[in-house]
Amino acid sequence: MSEDVGTSTCKPKTSVTGEYSVTNPDQVLENVLENVLIFLTSRRDRNAVSLVSKSWHRAEAHTRSDLFIGNCYSVAPIRVTGRFKRIRSVWLKGKPRFADFSLMPADWGAHFTPWAHAMAGAYRALEKICLKRMTVTNDDLGIIARSFLNFKEIVLVCCDGFGARGIGVIASECRNLRVLELNEDEVLDEEFDWISCFPMEGTSNLESLCFDCVESSVNFDALERLVARSPLLKKLRLNRHVSIGQLYRLALRAPQLTDLGTGSFSLPEVIGQQQDENLELDYGHAFAACRSIICLSGFRDLAPEYLPAIYPVCANLTSLNLSYANIDAQQLKAVIRHCHKLRVFWTLDSICDEGLQAVADTCKDLRELRVFPIDASENAEGPVSEVGLLAISLGCRKLESILYFCQQMTNAAVIAMSKNCPDLVVFRLCIIGRYRPDRFTGEPMDEGFGAIVKNCKKLTRLAVSGLLTDRAFSYIGQYGNLVRTLSVAFAADGDTGLKYVLEGCTNLQKLEIRDSPFGDSGLLSGLHHFYNMRFVWLSSCRVTKQGCLEVARRLPKLVVEVFRRDEEEGGERGDFVNTLYMYRSLDGPRADAPQFVKIL
Amino acid sequence: MDLNLKATELSLALPGTDDLPEIKTTTTTTSNQIKTNKRSSPDIDASVTDESRSAPTPKAQVVGWPPVRSYRKNILQGKKVEPEMGSGMFVKVSMDGAPYLRKIDLKVYKSYGELMKSLEEMFACMIGLYSENDGYKGSKHAATYEDKDGDWMLVGDVPWEMFVTSCKRLRIMKGCDARGLDL
Numbered sequence: 014m015s016e017d018v019g020t021s022t023c024k025p026k027t028s029v030t031g032e033y034s035v036t037n038p039d040q041v042l043e044n045v046l047e048n049v050l051i052f053l054t055s056r057r058d059r060n061a062v063s064l065v066s067k068s069w070h071r072a073e074a075h076t077r078s079d080l081f082i083g084n085c086y087s088v089a090p091i092r093v094t095g096r097f098k099r100i101r102s103v104w105l106k107g108k109p110r111f112a113d114f115s116l117m118p119a120d121w122g123a124h125f126t127p128w129a130h131a132m133a134g135a136y137r138a139l140e141k142i143c144l145k146r147m148t149v150t151n152d153d154l155g156i157i158a159r160s161f162l163n164f165k166e167i168v169l170v171c172c173d174g175f176g177a178r179g180i181g182v183i184a185s186e187c188r189n190l191r192v193l194e195l196n197e198d199e200v201l202d203e204e205f206d207w208i209s210c211f212p213m214e215g216t217s218n219l220e221s222l223c224f225d226c227v228e229s230s231v232n233f234d235a236l237e238r239l240v241a242r243s244p245l246l247k248k249l250r251l252n253r254h255v256s257i258g259q260l261y262r263l264a265l266r267a268p269q270l271t272d273l274g275t276g277s278f279s280l281p282e283v284i285g286q287q288q289d290e291n292l293e294l295d296y297g298h299a300f301a302a303c304r305s306i307i308c309l310s311g312f313r314d315l316a317p318e319y320l321p322a323i324y325p326v327c328a329n330l331t332s333l334n335l336s337y338a339n340i341d342a343q344q345l346k347a348v349i350r351h352c353h354k355l356r357v358f359w360t361l362d363s364i365c366d367e368g369l370q371a372v373a374d375t376c377k378d379l380r381e382l383r384v385f386p387i388d389a390s391e392n393a394e395g396p397v398s399e400v401g402l403l404a405i406s407l408g409c410r411k412l413e414s415i416l417y418f419c420q421q422m423t424n425a426a427v428i429a430m431s432k433n434c435p436d437l438v439v440f441r442l443c444i445i446g447r448y449r450p451d452r453f454t455g456e457p458m459d460e461g462f463g464a465i466v467k468n469c470k471k472l473t474r475l476a477v478s479g480l481l482t483d484r485a486f487s488y489i490g491q492y493g494n495l496v497r498t499l500s501v502a503f504a505a506d507g508d509t510g511l512k513y514v515l516e517g518c519t520n521l522q523k524l525e526i527r528d529s530p531f532g533d534s535g536l537l538s539g540l541h542h543f544y545n546m547r548f549v550w551l552s553s554c555r556v557t558k559q560g561c562l563e564v565a566r567r568l569p570k571l572v573v574e575v576f577r578r579d580e581e582e583g584g585e586r587g588d589f590v591n592t593l594y595m596y597r598s599l600d601g602p603r604a605d606a607p608q609f610v611k612i613l
Numbered sequence: 614m615d616l617n618l619k620a621t622e623l624s625l626a627l628p629g630t631d632d633l634p635e636i637k638t639t640t641t642t643t644s645n646q647i648k649t650n651k652r653s654s655p656d657i658d659a660s661v662t663d664e665s666r667s668a669p670t671p672k673a674q675v676v677g678w679p680p681v682r683s684y685r686k687n688i689l690q691g692k693k694v695e696p697e698m699g700s701g702m703f704v705k706v707s708m709d710g711a712p713y714l715r716k717i718d719l720k721v722y723k724s725y726g727e728l729m730k731s732l733e734e735m736f737a738c739m740i741g742l743y744s745e746n747d748g749y750k751g752s753k754h755a756a757t758y759e760d761k762d763g764d765w766m767l768v769g770d771v772p773w774e775m776f777v778t779s780c781k782r783l784r785i786m787k788g789c790d791a792r793g794l795d796l
Contacts, residue, residue, distance in 0.1 A: 111677070113680075113682045113683070114676075114677030114678070114680050114681075114682070114683075115676055115677045115683065116676065116677045171682075197682065197684050199684070226684065313688065336685070337685075337688055337689070339689075361689075385681065385685065386679065386681065387689055389679050389681050389686060389689075391675075391678075391679075418679060418681075443679055443680060445678075445679045447675075447678070500680075502678065502680070503678075527677075578676070
């Protein structure tokens with residue numbers, strides 16, 4: 014600490030002996046620091062600050078208002094509430110991503126309840142909770158609703174365990190609610206009219222309401238009344254029980270919307286006169302009234318003849334999600350040719366390479382593309398291929414993030430993309446046919462992925478597929494020093510691949526591998542790095558119990574979980590461990606592990 | 614070092630399928646493990662039994678592959694089923710006088726009896742099964758269907774299996790109108 018840190022409060026007094034004295038130097042420092050640290054918002058900066066000294070650690074803890082915990086088991090709730098006293102927002106993540114693909118047994122964990130209880134006591138001023146892949150019960154939602162008087166935002170992504178009743182409690186108790194977003198959650202089928210739980214009088218502060226994943230029908234009248242009373246509502250995502258006719262009415266009530274998730278873009282079946290009347294409604298007019306829409310999604314049960322209704326807003330769209338709409342190239346072309354400003358586009362592969370070409374022709378500003386398979390079986394005819402990928406790489410030079418499902422691919426197309434799109438941060442290629450080589454040369458896909466890590470200097474997330482040898486992983490280890498997330502499935506020749514990755518990728522945080530021949534020797538080559546990672550997942554590989562025990566022994570602060578997907582106890586299948594999931598933790602093994610999970 | 618005999622092996626499989634060479638076979642085999650070129654046992658559902666060299670890649674349902682969220686898969690699968698009206702799965706059911714149509718999945722039923730019962734419940738009316746001798750037993754409505762050729766037929770004439778595959782939509786007519794369909 015240099016003397017320059019002194020402020021006007023630090024007036025040195027000259028005593029008889031000529032010494033300086035400053036009253037309560039630590040207190041002064043902390044006051045100054047706290048005033049400065051309030052402005053620090055980045056997690057990384059804050060973590061760095063907290064490591065400087067004890068007093069900085071304290072000051073930082075006092076001023077941190079946003080909490081992010083990437084793995085809910087890395088730290089116990091009580092330790093968090095003990096250190097940070099003034100939290101206003103919490104972002105908590107539970108299960109690892111492979112849980113989305115049925116690779117994790119149900120009841121594995123990631124329960125929000127202990128966190129709910131801890132925070133209810135400690136953070137009375139909490140305003141915002143975001144949860145991803147956690148199990149949240151209706152009771153938990155009740156705790157949230159009743160404990161935080163100024164509660165404003167709840168965002169649940171890929172969560173489960175709650176139903177309409179829980180949503181209803183939030184709606185009725187949280188008078189300051191601004192954001193209620195349910196994103197791809199598994200919502201329990203409870204016959205309960207949660208929409209009517211919102212206060213029905215006075216203006217509502219609601220800015221965002223997303224319930225597209227709620228499978229039961231909503232009380233439309235209540236919804237319409239709510240929308241009418243929410244002048245600040247900018248984001249509205251409806252579920253498939255809202256028909257296009259109802260959407261029309263809502264759109265007219267909320268012309269200020271910027272983000273709209275349509276319900277089912279078709280009419281319920283009505284015979285006789287009513288049907289004709291509905292057909293005459295000018296849906297284009299409704300969309301034209303919403304001049305501010307820049308983000309469009311939904312389109313469940315799409316009746317393609319209604320698609321032209323969205324033309325009036327296409328020119329302003331920055332984000333378009335058609336990934337639930339089975340449309341062909343022609344139908345897409347009619348829409349996409351208006352979308353010059355598009356930055357984010359999600360689609361099904363039903364649009365074929367031809368559709369992707371149309372995207373490449375128009376969307377010069379595209380940053381993110383996701384192409385999902387309409388038919389997920391391995392021997393299906395692939396409507397998209399290397400042709401589409403190449404077209405995108407030539408047309409969308411600013412691409413930063415891509416997720417591409419296909420049946421066939423070539424190294425040449427991937428290499429071309431690595432050169433044409435140097436800004437790529439996320440590259441996820443899923444060749445659905447396992448072990449598929451380059452379609453034309455018959456070679457492994459090593460060179461393609463190698464080019465991606467070599468040429469895309471900003472790459473932080475990579476998912477590989479197709480036929481791959483150790484060479485691919487040597488490239489990744491050699492060039493992928495910024496890679497934080499790596500996903501591997503059905504790949505490689507042997508242990509060396511894993512060794513290359515663990516030794517080379519110094520920034521690796523999340524490693525998820527399935528069905529690849531990596532064994533103990535590969536696993537042990539990462540001992541120096543596991544403490545720096547958020548988690549490692551290895552399932553159906555060739556690690557043995559001995560190998561896992563060795564890791565657990567050498568790294569005591571690592572929680573090493575071993576289990577079987579089918580919940581058989583022991584965790585092993587034959588000689589090998591079925592699933593290994595390990596992560597660092599400040600508070601040791603979790604207390605809520607079910608029977609079939611063995612913690613070594 | 615493996616001789617990699619697989620590389621020179623002749624097979625009838627298409628290029629680019631799982632039977633490609635280069636990958637060594639696994640050393641440990643258990644009765645559960647599939648002896649293909651996968652080194653460890655992936656999670657394969659019981660639907661896959663044995664493999665034969667000359668058969669194309671088994672349509673095994675590998676768990677969690679491709680990595681598409683079940684949320685998304687369910688939505689898309691729902692859509693795949695519905696357009697197949699021609700093969701008689703989901704069909705629209707209308708009843709004269711009712712303002713809304715319904716939709717039912719014919720695959721759910723195993724006989725006319727089950728279908729009729731369900732329709733009765735749905736429309737809360739009496740629909741009798743047509744029989745050669747009695748016509749429609751004094752009921753006020755008759756169930757008819759449109760077949761693949763676009764013709765309107767009386768429900769009950771053809772064997773159930775044939776009906777399921779040829780029915781495109783159902784219409785419950787007023788009994789007096791149905792008599793005209795007598796051949």
